[in-house]
Amino acid sequence: LYPVLKFVFPPEREPEQVLLPLADYGSLEAGAIKNFVWGSKPGMLKKTAGGELIAFVSVCTHLDCNVAYLPEQKKFFCACHEGWYDENGVNIGGPPPKPLRRLIVITEGENLVIKPEGAA
Amino acid sequence: VNIKGAARTTWNWLDDRLGVRTVMDFLKHKPIPRNRHTPWMYTGSLILVFFGIQVLTGIMLAFYYRPTLEEANKSVGEIMTKVPLGWIIRSVHSWSATFMIAVVFIHLLGIWVLKSYRKPREMTWMSGVLLLVFTLAFGFTGYLLPWDALSLAATKVGTDIPRSIPVIGAWGTKFLRGGEDISGDTLSRFFSFHVSVLPLCLLAALALHVYLIQKLGMSLPVGADEEAEARRAIPFWPNFVYREAILWLALVGALVTIAVFLPPTLGKAADLMAPAPEGIKPEWYFLFLFQMLKIFPAKILFMTGDTVAVLLILLAAVLFFFLPLIDNKPAERKGKIITILAFLLVVYAVAMSVWSLQTPSKPEADKIVPAPQNIRESAAIYVFLGGIWLSVAVLTYLLRLKIKETDRLLEVGYFSSDKR
Numbered sequence: 442l443y444p445v446l447k448f449v450f451p452p453e454r455e456p457e458q459v460l461l462p463l464a465d466y467g468s469l470e471a472g473a474i475k476n477f478v479w480g481s482k483p484g485m486l487k488k489t490a491g492g493e494l495i496a497f498v499s500v501c502t503h504l505d506c507n508v509a510y511l512p513e514q515k516k517f518f519c520a521c522h523e524g525w526y527d528e529n530g531v532n533i534g535g536p537p538p539k540p541l542r543r544l545i546v547i548t549e550g551e552n553l554v555i556k557p558e559g560a561a
Numbered sequence: 562v563n564i565k566g567a568a569r570t571t572w573n574w575l576d577d578r579l580g581v582r583t584v585m586d587f588l589k590h591k592p593i594p595r596n597r598h599t600p601w602m603y604t605g606s607l608i609l610v611f612f613g614i615q616v617l618t619g620i621m622l623a624f625y626y627r628p629t630l631e632e633a634n635k636s637v638g639e640i641m642t643k644v645p646l647g648w649i650i651r652s653v654h655s656w657s658a659t660f661m662i663a664v665v666f667i668h669l670l671g672i673w674v675l676k677s678y679r680k681p682r683e684m685t686w687m688s689g690v691l692l693l694v695f696t697l698a699f700g701f702t703g704y705l706l707p708w709d710a711l712s713l714a715a716t717k718v719g720t721d722i723p724r725s726i727p728v729i730g731a732w733g734t735k736f737l738r739g740g741e742d743i744s745g746d747t748l749s750r751f752f753s754f755h756v757s758v759l760p761l762c763l764l765a766a767l768a769l770h771v772y773l774i775q776k777l778g779m780s781l782p783v784g785a786d787e788e789a790e791a792r793r794a795i796p797f798w799p800n801f802v803y804r805e806a807i808l809w810l811a812l813v814g815a816l817v818t819i820a821v822f823l824p825p826t827l828g829k830a831a832d833l834m835a836p837a838p839e840g841i842k843p844e845w846y847f848l849f850l851f852q853m854l855k856i857f858p859a860k861i862l863f864m865t866g867d868t869v870a871v872l873l874i875l876l877a878a879v880l881f882f883f884l885p886l887i888d889n890k891p892a893e894r895k896g897k898i899i900t901i902l903a904f905l906l907v908v909y910a911v912a913m914s915v916w917s918l919q920t921p922s923k924p925e926a927d928k929i930v931p932a933p934q935n936i937r938e939s940a941a942i943y944v945f946l947g948g949i950w951l952s953v954a955v956l957t958y959l960l961r962l963k964i965k966e967t968d969r970l971l972e973v974g975y976f977s978s979d980k981r
Contacts, residue, residue, distance in 0.1 A: 450732065453741050476834065481742035483834040499836070503867060504854065505721035506714055509836030520837040521718050522855040523920075536857055538865035 456480040461553040469494070472528075474510045477555070483507050484544065484555065487528075496544040496555050497530050503537040517541060585798065591778065592794035593801040598782050601671030602801075603808050604664050605774070610809050611661035612763075614816070615699075618654040619756065626706065628752035630745035633708035634830035641827060641931045648931030649942075652824035653817060658700055660816055662846050665696055673884075673903045677780040679892045683885035685777065688770040690882045695763040700844055702755040708748065709828030709928075714837040715844075716751070717743055718854075725871040743833065783895055800967045803960050810960075814953040821942055827929040840922035849913035850874065 461477055469475055469488040476499070477484045485499040487510075499508050499517070506521035516533075517526035525534035530541035547554045576582050593602060625644055627636040640647035669689070672678055678686035705716040720743070723733030739746035781790050795801055843851050853874070857866035880887065888899050933939035 450735050451740050451746070453735075455741070478834060481740070481744055481833065483836075503859075504718040505724075506717055506837040507835060520839045520841055521714055522851075532859060536855065536859055536866050538859045538867070 454480060459555040461555065463551050463553055466553050485510060494546045496546050498542040498544060501537055502539040588798035589796050591797040593797050594779055594781055594790050595793045595795055596782060598675055602779065603805055604668035604671060606805050607664050607808065608661055608668060611657050614657045615654065615661065618650050621650050622654055623756060628749050630748060633706065633748055637707045637827055638929050641929055648824050649820060652820035655825045656816055656820045662696060662700060665693060670903060674900055676783055676896050678885040682777055682780060685770060685773040686885045687882060688766050691766040692763065692770060695759055695766060699755065699759050700846065702751045704844060705751045707827055708831050710831050710838045711828055711841055713831035714841045722871055725868040784893055795971060800971060803964045803967060807957050807960050810953045810956055814949050817949055818946055821946060824931045829927055840920055842917065842922060848917045849910040852913040852917035
């Protein structure tokens with residue numbers, strides 16, 4: 442039975458880190474968003490009004506749909522069950538139980554290094 | 562020269578080995594009660610008719626469908642635009658699923674209201690609930706296969722639902738997806754579920770279900786006068802089958818007509834990184850669950866809203882499965898509460914579905930809307946539909962003659978056992 446279970450449940454693959462070229466991603470305007478790929482999930486890089494770079498896994502914490510960023514309202518929106526997050530990814534409306542998952546952004550030479558929280 | 566004799570010899574040869582006559586004899590003596598609840602008894606075979614259509618059109622679609630990330634959406638697009646009449650086959654497959662599930666719900670409601678699940682038919686009900694689960698699973702897995710934005714979002718949500726179940730849930734999600742996230746592996750897994758795992762499961766449950774129905778016979782309504790019912794009853798074969806056949810023909814005609822005029826569309830290939838499209842909805846038979854997940858708040862006491870919702874749904878499913886053991890009153894007790902409960906459930910499901918439809922869907926740009934490709938093809942389709950309805954009319958006429966004839970034979974006692 443063990444080999445069958447091993448076969449049926451493939452191992453998890455979360456990236457240890459993702460490198461984003463500073464040339465492409467460093468020049469974000471304040472409040473703007475840029476998408477990147479976090480393993481098999483979409484990620485979003487955002488420059489806050491204060492000029493700090495923050496990153497999210499842009500997947501709804503309710504039932505896993507990909508969220509969209511609505512720049513006019515400065516909110517993240519999940520169309521599946523109408524979930525809302527504020528500009529910092531904190532859940533503010535609808536069914537989502539948790540804020541969007543945050544990732545750590547570190548500048549290293551020519552690249553931005555994106556890592557899971559707690560890996561730094 | 563002696564074709565009749567040869568046919569008879571062949572028939573006898575086959576009968577000696579297969580025992581066809583034994584089966585036919587059994588069916589000739591299987592009584593179908595005739596009372597105001599008889600209409601419910603047409604639903605079972607109707608489900609089988611639509612299932613048969615699903616098997617047939619499904620095999621045909623599988624000739625051209627390719628279950629990979631790159632090809633799935635493309636191949637469905639080709640079925641709809643390049644394969645001759647492919648769009649009709651896909652449309653019939655999609656509509657027949659809807660018809661089948663609708664009749665399954667009606668069938669279920671009938672059994673529930675008539676309390677036909679009571680002793681000794683508890684296991685018939687339970688195998689029926691399994692059939693319901695497999696049927697809905699067919700719908701769910703089939704929905705992903707065209708691989709457009711809608712089907713991806715629906716599958717993301719659907720496969721994430723098990724995760725809300727404490728302890729074992731995450732494994733369920735991983736099993737369904739073939740990993741942490743939806744990927745090409747999910748697609749091939751769903752294809753394999755849809756075309757091999759579920760058909761095997763469904764056929765096994767169906768065999769048990771049909772066997773039990775034959776073994777136990779048709780149930781009589783609560784408080785029926787058994788002797789009077791026995792006098793009024795008609796044999797399954799041929800009297801009842803002829804009646805059923807008229808309904809089969811009419812509904813297959815309706816199915817093909819709707820399939821021609823309202824074919825399902827196909828959106829652009831799904832993008833795993835794109836946000837979910839606005840106003841998405843699952844298939845109509847999941848709408849009430851969808852709305853329930855939507856309105857549950859983020860936190861209820863110490864649990865998240867979706868965990869509460871999913872646990873409630875699971876509890877309801879378990880109670881539903883064990884209904885015959887919960888309502889285990891003797892067959893002649895009315896069970897009004899159970900009937901009211903069925904009524905409330907229907908009202909609940911309809912209300913939630915209607916509510917969920919209040920959010921408008923955003924029409925998607927660039928989708929493939931199938932249609933006849935030129936005047937010749939559309940003319941041919943009208944001729945084809947005309948032909949179908951003409952044959953439905955002619956066959957119905959002939960069947961009505963047969964019904965009259967067999968009913969007369971029944972009245973004069975031609976089918977009674979001493980004449981065997």
